[in-house]
Amino acid sequence: MRNHIYHLATTGVGLLLIASCATVRPHQASFSGQSTFSRNAPPLGLPVVVLGSGPRLADVASISMPSDVGAGGGKELKDVAELNRAVLLAERGIAAAHANDLLGASRSLDEAIAVMGGHVATAKDAQARALFFSTESRKTFRGEPHERAVMFIYRGLVYLADGDADNAQACFKSAALKDALATGKEDRADWLTADLLLYLTQCLAVDPNRQDWARNIESRYGAEGSLPDGWSKAHRNPVVVVVVAGRGPIKQSQMLAKGELMYLEVPTHADRLEVAGVRGSVICAPTDRPFVQAATRGKREMDKVLAGKAAVRKGFRTAGDVVNVVGGVVSAIPYVGLIGTAMTYAANAAKLASEGIHSDADTRSVGLVPAQFYVYVGDASELGGHPKLRIIDREDCVLAEGTIDLPRKPDRLSVVLARFSY
Amino acid sequence: MLACQQSYMPINLYYDVAVRATGGGGKQIALVKFADMREDVDSVVFECNSTREVVGRARIPGQDAGAWVTNALAAELSQGGFRVATYSDAPGAGEPVVVTGELYEMYYEWHKPVTQYCCWWIALIGSAWETTRSWVKVQVTVEKGGIPIISSQYMGRASKSGSANRQDVELSLDKALQDLMKKLVPDVVAAAGL
Numbered sequence: 001m002r003n004h005i006y007h008l009a010t011t012g013v014g015l016l017l018i019a020s021c022a023t024v025r026p027h028q029a030s031f032s033g034q035s036t037f038s039r040n041a042p043p044l045g046l047p048v049v050v051l052g053s054g055p056r057l058a059d060v061a062s063i064s065m066p067s068d069v070g071a072g073g074g075k076e077l078k079d080v081a082e083l084n085r086a087v088l089l090a091e092r093g094i095a096a097a098h099a100n101d102l103l104g105a106s107r108s109l110d111e112a113i114a115v116m117g118g119h120v121a122t123a124k125d126a127q128a129r130a131l132f133f134s135t136e137s138r139k140t141f142r143g144e145p146h147e148r149a150v151m152f153i154y155r156g157l158v159y160l161a162d163g164d165a166d167n168a169q170a171c172f173k174s175a176a177l178k179d180a181l182a183t184g185k186e187d188r189a190d191w192l193t194a195d196l197l198l199y200l201t202q203c204l205a206v207d208p209n210r211q212d213w214a215r216n217i218e219s220r221y222g223a224e225g226s227l228p229d230g231w232s233k234a235h236r237n238p239v240v241v242v243v244v245a246g247r248g249p250i251k252q253s254q255m256l257a258k259g260e261l262m263y264l265e266v267p268t269h270a271d272r273l274e275v276a277g278v279r280g281s282v283i284c285a286p287t288d289r290p291f292v293q294a295a296t297r298g299k300r301e302m303d304k305v306l307a308g309k310a311a312v313r314k315g316f317r318t319a320g321d322v323v324n325v326v327g328g329v330v331s332a333i334p335y336v337g338l339i340g341t342a343m344t345y346a347a348n349a350a351k352l353a354s355e356g357i358h359s360d361a362d363t364r365s366v367g368l369v370p371a372q373f374y375v376y377v378g379d380a381s382e383l384g385g386h387p388k389l390r391i392i393d394r395e396d397c398v399l400a401e402g403t404i405d406l407p408r409k410p411d412r413l414s415v416v417l418a419r420f421s422y
Numbered sequence: 423m424l425a426c427q428q429s430y431m432p433i434n435l436y437y438d439v440a441v442r443a444t445g446g447g448g449k450q451i452a453l454v455k456f457a458d459m460r461e462d463v464d465s466v467v468f469e470c471n472s473t474r475e476v477v478g479r480a481r482i483p484g485q486d487a488g489a490w491v492t493n494a495l496a497a498e499l500s501q502g503g504f505r506v507a508t509y510s511d512a513p514g515a516g517e518p519v520v521v522t523g524e525l526y527e528m529y530y531e532w533h534k535p536v537t538q539y540c541c542w543w544i545a546l547i548g549s550a551w552e553t554t555r556s557w558v559k560v561q562v563t564v565e566k567g568g569i570p571i572i573s574s575q576y577m578g579r580a581s582k583s584g585s586a587n588r589q590d591v592e593l594s595l596d597k598a599l600q601d602l603m604k605k606l607v608p609d610v611v612a613a614a615g616l
Contacts, residue, residue: 029490030489034510034514035511045515045568058569363575367563368570
């Protein structure tokens with residue numbers, strides 16, 4: 001009988017073990033996708049638009065882009081959308097520009113800039129808004145300086161395509177000025193893209209005939225030998241080519257340390273741009289890498305606030321632990337035991353309060369900020385009617401290729417925009 | 423109840439299809455594997471309460487969290503009638519709709535109730551109300567014909583009662599990814615239909 005019970009028990013345990021093993025699932029975190037970039041692979045198509053010329057490629061404005069991240073779960077979605085409005089507008093504006101929708105791009109970018117640039121946070125203001133028991137992301141998104149600079153660069157390009165060189169100039173100047181807000185001089189970054197485009201618009205603005213701008217560039221920049229390839233060759237029919245590649249930096253909060261904002265670089269395959277016209281080709285290096293711009297700007301005022309909050313939280317917990325131990329000892333002493341108990345409760349209240357102190361940095365970001373900017377200015381007559389743009393990687397492989405269909409208006413400035421996402 | 427100090431516990435990432443997507447109709451979608459941007463790609467940060475103190479890491483040895491998210495999206499879209507092609511670096515030529523993304527946060531938190539600060543017997547009773555919270559955060563871009571249609575951050579959250587053992591961590595992350603897919607898949611389907 002005892003043996004019988006023993007066998008039943010062991011069989012039962014065995015069945016249970018088998019059943020538990022059967023519920024263990026194989027992990028679903030291995031990947032078996034195809035690889036596209038290889039030495040002999042044909043290049044991908046590079047979508048190229050001449051802003052304001054040709055059809056609109058997509059109706060970006062009709063798409064709602066939800067973004068409920070960062071504002072916490074307690075907020076109503078409507079409020080969250082309001083807080084994140086600038087993110088949506090900025091992304092919609094950039095997307096519309098790449099879709100050759102000048103009207104949609106200008107509307108969205110103007111609104112985004114109004115929200116992002118309408119209020120400059122001073123140190124005092126930032127501290128006032130950094131409520132102790134609230135996260136940074138519970139405020140209206142205004143973007144970091146590199147994001148605001150990118151907004152202004154895109155807006156300037158749209159103005160330029162509209163033939164409004166003066167407003168374009170103001171936008172490129174604003175893009176450059178976004179760096180003037182860093183507290184330390186050594187943290188102020190320089191946007192070569194903004195500088196080059198600003199210079200171009202300056203040349204355009206001072207010359208009503210818009211014929212001599214290239215000579216102006218030659219005399220001002222070329223004389224110093226600092227003009228990028230291609231610029232000195234532009235004479236009569238200017239073509240501005242702006243190519244963006246990859247994905248911009250990702251924001252991450254150092255939640256586990258001091259809460260401050262840090263940036264992660266998203267790698268891109270692109271290494272250089274080739275512009276091939278009828279009279280040869282020009283290789284362009286990136287003029288800007290937004291990750292570098294973002295990561296070299298030093299601490300924000302808000303980071304100091306977050307570090308302070310993290311320190312207070314840690315202090316509360318440490319003090320709570322110490323008082324807790326002391327209270328425990330005191331509570332064991334006759335006649336003063338109640339004081340010890342009170343100390344223990346106070347210590348635990350302090351630790352409880354520390355849990356409500358959030359020092360997380362705001363990680364909302366404009367997702368369409370690129371990893372690299374390439375800027376080329378050439379002469380339409382030298383480029384021919386259908387010049388090609390090629391994205392090349394470090395191993396000299398052509399990753400993507402696109403053709404520019406230049407309009408047949410020799411006296412008009414053409415703004416070409418292309419995007420390589422990988 | 424396992425202690426918070428149980429660090430480096432190995433877990434298995436899995437995903438159960440949760441969204442009833444429709445409207446695929448055989449349309450082609452290309453997915454590029456999500457890049458895992460986290461500092462330590464071999465583990466999931468694991469915390470006690472909300473004090474932001476790392477108490478351990480749930481290890482995911484030999485597993486790719488970026489692939490986990492990509493495979494989940496592929497499973498959902500396939501279920502919805504889409505023809506899904508997956509790529510490791512970039513989509514092949516002529517892909518009409520392309521989804522790319524980056525995974526940059528993956529957290530698991532174990533919350534003890536406030537009774538933990540009371541005397542031992544109240545703390546013991548309160549332990550029945552322990553909860554877990556996990557989240558997965560990604561940045562997703564959908565392109566159609568090379569034009570970005572959607573670029574947005576998505577966050578999937580899951581809160582449930584539980585503790586810090588392996589099954590709870592795995593299930594909680596599964597639920598968080600399901601929550602993320604409930605937000606992401608309708609947007610991708612809408613973008614693909616435009």
